[in-house]
Every structure is written in structure tokens, then in C-alpha cells.
Amino acid sequence: MSQATATVSVTAKRTPAETRALIIRGTSYVLLAVTALWILYKAFTQPADFFTVGFLGLKFGALYALVALGYTMVYGIIELINFSHGDLFMLATVVSGLIMVSWLARTDPTVTGFLVMIGALLVAMVLAGSVNTLAERVAYRRLRRAPKLAPLITAVGLSFIYQSVGIQMNGSGQRNWSTLLGDRSFSLGPVKVQWSVIVVLTVTIPLLLAMTYLINRTRQGKAMRATAQDQDAARLMGVDVDRTIAFTFALGGALAGAAGMLWLQSIGTTRYDLGFQLGLIAFTSAVLGGIGNLNGAVLGGFLIGIIQALNEAFLLGNAWSQTVVFTILIMVMVFKPEGLLGKPTTEKV
């Protein structure tokens, strides 16, 4: 598709506007290439650092991807930017901390410790999934035929409510929680790998595979894709649209819940407004990949995670992290407004 258009614009006579676009596009490609070369250069001169950083990027990328999926699924199915989604993630960080540290006090890296962690993971997923579904049931469902602004404002309101709950449970400041693995790491040759990276990836990758299976191979997935493409038509096929939308909220919430627990275990600290910051980055990932596109959300999440890590280590440093992320976003929006994978013909939800 994009190839075809590219060929056309090269062979056809160019208007001045097209020439200008071509120059801008060329310049940005050159910039991208220079950055890529610089990173490659680092990869060769400091391979150990490069891979250590790469693993860090994967860790954050996985977390962004999990949260981004919830944004993109809900957007895909009812075109709502679920503003409170990040806060759900924050609540999950706090709840998993409460379970593991305050209530069960098991943060030792033993078998019991890991079992408790898995338990906390499940509780966080169920809880976040249920809260999200409840919000859909009592609020968004009633607003489905209302002007778009109504559910959006509702989501903003819910975001504040979740943050207040977060303050109640976690305090109004940063709170550190002891974790199972701390920043223990192991060496892979010269490369230092944090154990938490492994934990995050061993949970995230199966979750992502399960999601792909669910969406593409199951009845429920078929119902979700049909509902995302045309609600009335889905109804005429016998899809229970209300249940399908509720399920989508449950699924998105559960993924945010998993991300919350993993965040706390791998970072060890949270704050009531963590959801706002991380939510914004995850939302950016979803938009970067093409909002509504599941693969896009995962790709966007990992890309941003890795770019952030590389930037902090080799390019402009920590202070410029957000600037880099959002510059990329703006560039993508200007040159490819539908996002990296968001072609009109690709699968939404």
C-alpha cells in the first residue's frame, strides 16, 4: 500500500508542495540515520553497556506495551481515550505492594516469595480488570450515544478518583516498597542483566502471545474485532456487543494490572500520580504504533522504552528523556499521522 503510493509520487511530476515534503522527509530520514549510526557506533565501541542499556529499554518497553494495549483496545472498540487507564496501573502498583509487603510480608526471593508474587500479579490483574469493567458498566455504557466529550470528561474524573484512592493507600509522596529481587543482577558475559528484567519479560511475553491468540483465534476475539469495525453490523451477526465491550475493558484493565505489579517489583517505588506520567508515555506508544492497532501498541511501547534507555545512556541524557519521546511522537504524527502500523486496511483490535 505505502509502497505503491511511494512509487507513484516518484514517477509522477512533483508539485512544489510535494518537493517541499520530500525535502523535509529526506532531512528527517538523514537525522534518523545519523542517530541510528551513532547508536550503532556505541554498540561496537561499548558493547557491554549497549546491551545492558538495551535490556533496561526492553523492561520499560514491556511495561509501556502492556499499558498501551489497554488504551488502544478501548479506543479501537469505542473510540474513547480512557484517560483514567494510567491511574488504574498506578493503583495496581500500590495494591501489589500492599499485598506483598504490608499484608503478607513476603519479599524474600524464595519459592514462597515467588508464589506470593504470582498471587499478587493475579490479584492486581483481576482488580484492575474489575474496576475498569465497573467503570464501563456504570459510566461509559450510558454515555455511548452521548457526545464524545462526555465519556472523556468522565474518564478524567475517574482519573482523579483513582488518584485520591492512591493517596489514601500510598500516601501523598513517593513511597518505596521492598521488592523480591531488588536490583540484583547477573552477568551474561560482560553484560549486566537485572533479574527484574527477566521477570518482566517472562510475564509480559506470554501475556502478549496470549493476547494475540485471543484476538485472532478465539470467538471472543472475533467478536471484539467485529465490534471495533462496526457495532451495528456486529449485533446483526449475533455478537453481544455490550458484553464484548465490557470484556475489552476487563482485558485492558488486567494488562494494566499486570504492568502495575511488574513495575513495583522492578522499580520498587510508586506515587499517586505515577499513572499520569506513565499513562502519557503509554498513550504515546499507542499513538506511535497507530491507535487502535494492537501490534502497533506493542511495537510503540518497546520502541519508546528502548529509545528512552538509549537516549539516557548515549545521547542527550535523562533530562531530555521526555523531550526525545515527544519529539519522536510529533515527527511520526506529522509524517505518518496514522502511526507506524495504523494503515486503514490493517487489523484494528
Next chain:
Amino acid sequence: MSAQSSTSQTGEARGTGEILLKIDDLQVYYGAIAAVKGISLEVRQGEIVTLIGSNGAGKSTTLRTISGLIKPRQGSVTFAGKNVTTMSGHGIVEAGICHSPEGRRIFPRMTVDENLDMGAFLRNDKDGIAEDREHVLELFPRLRERIAQKAGTLSGGEQQMLAVARAMMGRPKLLLLDEPSMGLAPVLVDLIFDTIQTIRDQGTTILLVEQNALAALGIADYAYVLESGALKLQGSARRLAEDDEVTRAYLGG
């Protein structure tokens, strides 16, 4: 025949098939606006019944109400003896009503094959589904050529065929067709109408909404003429096709 007070009847004796669908005093509103103002009609087993009338007469609204997309303010829709107005949308499909909606409404980002598969969403009989898939692909060979193509990239006519084929994949007892000939080239219009007849001959009862009143009356057994949400005329399709009033108003005669 159902009691009709205000509707003039050109009707002679109607087929004696069992009544499959019965609509009684149906009133449907969009907000405060009445789109359907108390219509009653029936469709008998094995018939093609057509519902004709000008733009905004309430034809699509009637079909959408039968399928449960809209709930009526008053009146009832009875299908095979069951009141469907209290049923959920998927319950209605399960009961045997499939609907090829106005404007095609195929799933654009699914392939032709996946769209057909969606048509059989509530079914579990693998063999039966495979059989029906083969059957609709025989009715519409064009779809077989495009089987792996994204439905959104089909031509308008192909999309229309897909919409009808998809509805048939539910193996309906009653097939609702909303303007299946809209936007089609004359050759395709003939093809669609031939196919509708074939579908009926193979045992599916059809309620057909059409702008193309002449063609619809050509294949239908019985017809209802709707005007501004109310029934204006009804009768056997052959009689209506010769009726002066109908000819003037809808057949451009």
C-alpha cells in the same frame, strides 16, 4: 388476513403458508420523531415479501426494529410464534433472522472469508458452516475470486454480494434484505434479483426492502407500500405492479 382498518386492500387471497413473521401496530421513534407510525404486516413461510416506499418512509427502521437494533415504542414483532421485541439482538439472530443492512456494513478490515465466518458467528456446526460457505460462493462466484481480499477494498457491487452472502451464512429462516440493489450496475441488479429468487426457491423466506420497486414487485409474492411511516397499500405483488397509484408514485409511470 390481519385486520387492517386504514389500509386499502387490493389483495386477493394470499398464499396459505404458515405465518413466519407478524408485525402488529408497530410504532418506532427516534427521540421525539415518529419514523414508523403503527404498521402491521405479515410474512408467510416461503414468500418473498417486499416493502417499498419513498425515501424516509420508514422501511429501514422497520427492518432494524425486527432485528432488535431499535426497540419499538409500541406494538409487537412476532417471529415463529415468539415475541422478538423483548429479545436481545443475538437472541433474534439465534431464532433465525439474519439481516443484510442498508449500506452493506461489511467488516472492512476483515477478509471476505472472515466476513462470511462472522455471518456464522452463533453457529457451532462446522460441517454445516462449510456447506453454507460453499453454497454462497456458488451463488456469488465473484466472492470466491476475492476470498482473501480485505472486504473494504471490494467494489461496491462485490460488497453488496458479500453483505447478502454474509447474512445467508447464519442459515436464516427469514432473511431481511435492505436495498440489496443500491448502487449496482444494471447487470448486477439483475444478478442480485435472480439470486434472491434462487435463495427463496431453496427455502429461505425473504423480506425485501427496495427503492427499485419495479424489480422488487417483479420477484415478490406480496408487497406493502409504506408512506411517511404508515402503510398505504398492500396486495399481491402482481396486482400492485399494475395499480395506477403505485405506478404513478413509485414506478415512474
